[in-house]
Amino acid sequence: MATIEFNQVGKSYGSVEAIKDFNLFIEDGEFCVFVGPSGCGKSTALKMLAGLEETTNGSIRIGGKDVTDLGPGKRDIAMVFQNYALYPHYSVRKNMGFGLKMRGYPAAEINERVEEAAKILELTPYLDRRPRALSGGQRQRVALGRAIVREPAAFLMDEPLSNLDAKLRVHTRSEIVKLQRRLGVTSVYVTHDQVEALTMADKIVVMKLGVIQQVGSADELFENPCNLFVAGFIGSPGMNFFRGAIQNTDGRVFTTFGGAQVPLPDSLAARAGKEAIFGIRPEHIVMGQGNLQTELSLVESLGTEKILHFQVPAGQTIDNSEFEMDDEEDRDAESMRARIIDDHKYQNGETVNMDFPKSKIHVFDIETHAAIK
Amino acid sequence: MIDFSSPRHRHKLGYLLVAPALILMALIIVYPIVMSVDISFQDVKIARIGVDRKPWTFENYEWLFTSAKFYQSLWVTIKLLLVVGGAALAIGFATALLVNQKFKGRALARLLVALPWAVPEVVAVVIWAWMLDSSFGVLNWVLLSSGIVSKPIAFASDPVAAFASICFVMIWKGYPFICIMLLAGLQSIPEEQYQAASVDGANVFQRFLHVTIPNMLPVLGVAFIMTALWVFRDFAIIFVLTEGGPIGSTTSLAIMTFEESFKFFRMGQGSAVGVITLIICALLSRALVSRFAKSVN
Numbered sequence: 001m002a003t004i005e006f007n008q009v010g011k012s013y014g015s016v017e018a019i020k021d022f023n024l025f026i027e028d029g030e031f032c033v034f035v036g037p038s039g040c041g042k043s044t045a046l047k048m049l050a051g052l053e054e055t056t057n058g059s060i061r062i063g064g065k066d067v068t069d070l071g072p073g074k075r076d077i078a079m080v081f082q083n084y085a086l087y088p089h090y091s092v093r094k095n096m097g098f099g100l101k102m103r104g105y106p107a108a109e110i111n112e113r114v115e116e117a118a119k120i121l122e123l124t125p126y127l128d129r130r131p132r133a134l135s136g137g138q139r140q141r142v143a144l145g146r147a148i149v150r151e152p153a154a155f156l157m158d159e160p161l162s163n164l165d166a167k168l169r170v171h172t173r174s175e176i177v178k179l180q181r182r183l184g185v186t187s188v189y190v191t192h193d194q195v196e197a198l199t200m201a202d203k204i205v206v207m208k209l210g211v212i213q214q215v216g217s218a219d220e221l222f223e224n225p226c227n228l229f230v231a232g233f234i235g236s237p238g239m240n241f242f243r244g245a246i247q248n249t250d251g252r253v254f255t256t257f258g259g260a261q262v263p264l265p266d267s268l269a270a271r272a273g274k275e276a277i278f279g280i281r282p283e284h285i286v287m288g289q290g291n292l293q294t295e296l297s298l299v300e301s302l303g304t305e306k307i308l309h310f311q312v313p314a315g316q317t318i319d320n321s322e323f324e325m326d327d328e329e330d331r332d333a334e335s336m337r338a339r340i341i342d343d344h345k346y347q348n349g350e351t352v353n354m355d356f357p358k359s360k361i362h363v364f365d366i367e368t369h370a371a372i373k
Numbered sequence: 374m375i376d377f378s379s380p381r382h383r384h385k386l387g388y389l390l391v392a393p394a395l396i397l398m399a400l401i402i403v404y405p406i407v408m409s410v411d412i413s414f415q416d417v418k419i420a421r422i423g424v425d426r427k428p429w430t431f432e433n434y435e436w437l438f439t440s441a442k443f444y445q446s447l448w449v450t451i452k453l454l455l456v457v458g459g460a461a462l463a464i465g466f467a468t469a470l471l472v473n474q475k476f477k478g479r480a481l482a483r484l485l486v487a488l489p490w491a492v493p494e495v496v497a498v499v500i501w502a503w504m505l506d507s508s509f510g511v512l513n514w515v516l517l518s519s520g521i522v523s524k525p526i527a528f529a530s531d532p533v534a535a536f537a538s539i540c541f542v543m544i545w546k547g548y549p550f551i552c553i554m555l556l557a558g559l560q561s562i563p564e565e566q567y568q569a570a571s572v573d574g575a576n577v578f579q580r581f582l583h584v585t586i587p588n589m590l591p592v593l594g595v596a597f598i599m600t601a602l603w604v605f606r607d608f609a610i611i612f613v614l615t616e617g618g619p620i621g622s623t624t625s626l627a628i629m630t631f632e633e634s635f636k637f638f639r640m641g642q643g644s645a646v647g648v649i650t651l652i653i654c655a656l657l658s659r660a661l662v663s664r665f666a667k668s669v670n
Contacts, residue, residue, distance in 0.1 A: 047568075050568075050572060051571075052568050052571065052572070072571040072572045073572065073573065073576070078567065078573075079572045081565045081568070081569060083565055084570075085563065085565035085568065086586065087570075087583065088587075089587035097572070098573050098575075099572075099574055102573050102575045102579060103574050146569075146573075150573075155593075173562075199528050230623075
C-alpha cells in the first residue's frame, strides 16, 4: 500500500504536449479515477505511472519513493488492461502466477497465492483452462486476479470494463470497488465513462486536452464544478446551459429565460450588465410551479422517471464550439432536459410552468468558462 | 433465367466463379501428377502421349528402394532441410525482430531484407556461381587476400565446400521470405501482452520467451513447412551451382528426379522418385500442420 504523487509531470510527442503540469496526490488506499473524453491524456498519465511511457519532465513517486527512472517491473504496481492482455498460451493458473514467477517466488507459494486469489474471484473451477475458453467477464476477473496475487503497492486499471456488455459492466464495477475496499490497495482507474467515475471513485480527476480540470469527490464535482467543461461532463443527462445577461434592478439580481426572470444569487450583483453562461442540472428543474413557461418538445418516459425536453429560447443557446466538448456524444445545444419523478402525465407539445431554483443555478464566465461563485 | 442472388441459387454462382480456376488447376497440376504416378508404374524410357501404354509394374519402385543413390539423395535432402531450414528460420526470425523495431530508415531496411527474395532465382544463382568460382570468384579472392585460406577453395569440386555453398545460397535466397512472414506475425502480437509482462517484472529475454515465442509458434511452424517444401522442390540453385555434383554430394531428390528423367531418360524411374518426394512432402506438411494447428488451439 502506498501514496502516489505526480509532481509537475509533462509528456510531449515532438511539439505536441499530451500532458501538461500534471500535479496530483493520491492518498494511501484511495480509489482514484482519471476521467475525460478520448484524447484527454488519461491513459498516457496512467502509463507514465506504470512506467510504460517515459515522462518528458517532472517526477512520479509511489510510496514516497521516486520511481520516475524505474522500469515497470520495479515499481511494485499491477495493471489491468482494457483488452485484459492475458497470455493466450498459458492456463488461468499460469497467467495469474506469472508475475510471481518472474520475481522468483517458489512454486508452492505461487500456487497457494493463486488458489487464494481464485477463491476470492470465484475462478477456482477455471484455473486450468486457457483464457480463450472463458467469457469476457471471467477473463476480466483473471486479469484482476493476476493483479491481486502480486499484492502490489498500487493497482492501475486502464478502462477495464469497456469490453464488457452493459449489465456485466455494472456488476463488475461494484465487484471491483468491493475488492478494492477489502484489499485496501491504492488504485488508479482510467475511464471515459463519467458514471463509472462517479460510482467508483473516492477521488475523481477530470481531464481535458492533457490538463487536469478539477480534482474532487463525486459530490464536489457534481455540486461545484469549477468550469463549464466539468459541469457538462459530469452528470447524466448532462447539465443544461443557456446564455443571458446578469441584471440588477432595485437590488434584485436576475437573468431572463425566454423573457421571464430567473432570480440569481445576490453575490452576482457586481457583474450586472455582463453576459454569462448559466447552467442547471436536469434533476434540479422544478416542474409545475414558477414563472418560466415552456412547451415540451419531447417526453421520454422511463417508468418512474421522465425526461422532458424543451427548447432553449432563441438567442440564448451556446454552440458546441463554444462549449469545447470535442466529444463523441454531440450535445444538442438547442434543447434542455428536465428529469422529473412525479405522477403528472406529460404530453408532447404541452405547455408547462417550471422553476430554476436560485441555489441550483451555476454561473460561468462567458470568456474563461470558469465558474463564478 | 436463374437469379443468382436468391438464397437458393447463391451457391451455384460460387461454383461458377471458381470453375475456371479449378479447371485450370486440374489441367496443369492434377493431370500431370496423375500422369507421373501412372508413368512411375510403367517401364518407360521416354514418355509419350498417344503410344500404347506399357503394363503396370513395380520395377521402378523396386529399383528405387534398393538403389544407394536414392538413399544418398534422400540423405542430402534431409541434411539440406535441416541446415537450410534451421539457419533460414533463425536468420529470418532475427532479421524480422530487427526490422520490427522502431528506428530511422526502417522502411529501407525492410526493403533491403526482402531484396534477395525479389531477385529471380536463376539470375541470382548465376551471379553466385560467378562469385564462388574457384579461379575467378570474388569470394576466393577475399579469402585469399585476407589470409583466411592459403589456396583457393574449390567450391564446385570439393564435396563439403559444394554442399556448404549450396546451403549458403539457399539460406540467402530463402530467409527473406521467412522474415516477411514472421514480421507479419510479430506485428500481430498485441502490445499489451508485452506491457503486461513488463509490469509483471519480465525482462527483455523473459518477454521474448514468454510472449514472443509462444505467440509466434504457429507462424514459425508455417514458415518452417514452407521452407521445408521449398528445399524439397528447389532445383535451380543446385542445378546452376553444382548440377548435383561432385559425386552426388549435392544431389537432392529434385535433382535426382531430373537426372533420371532427362539425363538418363529413364522417365519411369524419374517419376518414381518424384512420386516418393511428393508423398514425403505431403506427410511432412500434414504432420507439421496438425502439430502447429494443435498448438494454436
